[in-house]
Amino acid sequence: MVEFIQTNMLFKQILFGCLLILGYLVIKRLGRRWIEALADNKRVSFKRTQFVVKAFNVIAFGLFISFFLIILDVGFGDVSIFLSSIFAVLGVALFAQWSILSNLTASVLIFFVFPYRIGDRVKVAEKDEDISGVIIDITMFHVILRHSSGNIITYPNNLILQKGVTKLVAQPSTQASSPALEAKQ
Known part of the structure; x- marks a missing residue:
């Protein structure tokens, strides 16, 4: 039994x-x-x-x-x-190695919840520097931006989650001429 x-x-x-x-x-x-x-x-x-x-x-x-x-x-x-x-x-x-671990964890969080995508133009709320540009890649450790000056900015993932990020919209060109303006000249 x-x-x-x-x-x-x-x-x-x-x-x-x-x-x-x-x-x-x-x-x-x-x-x-x-x-x-x-x-x-x-x-x-x-x-x-x-x-x-x-x-x-x-x-x-x-x-x-x-x-x-x-x-x-x-x-x-x-x-x-x-x-x-x-x-x-x-x-x-x-x-x-806490910063490496925090960047890897932030990378996973950015993958699931970061509202901006590759190709979006963003500005990071950084008082000392102009951290803005088009997102060209999001890697395991950095978000890579191309600044309007052409410079490449690598910004750590853990910091981008801690800072405010603003999505910039394309501004209409002030240099553009209209047919009515050209007719007056």
Whole structure:
């Protein structure tokens, strides 16, 4: 009888494990399609799209492993000790590199919520400098602008989320002549 219960429990674990793997693969595929469709809609570069897809896959894999360990009935104490050790090492390693990590995180946020796209003319609210121009690229670490003077400005992603950004509209040319004005001359 005990052997039957253990076999039945093992069968359930295998069944739930297979369903979890199938669910993981479906979520991974649907997530990738959704991110790529969003990237096409926002005219995002291929490299940046691949970065966001990889970040999504890492998070999905972490959740998959967590659920898989729960299904295998691995003790919470064992897993928590292992994860706390990993996070302690990562925390110490990344503390010195916080700006890199914040720029990468800001890149993902810009991908999903930044209201401006490549080709838009914007001005960043910076009191000391004229940070304005046309967005020519949004990379993992910088938003790249072409200033009206022709200069290229690279502005860090984490700062562009902290500053006010104004979308500039094309101003009508004051030099343009009208047929009525030409007739008077």
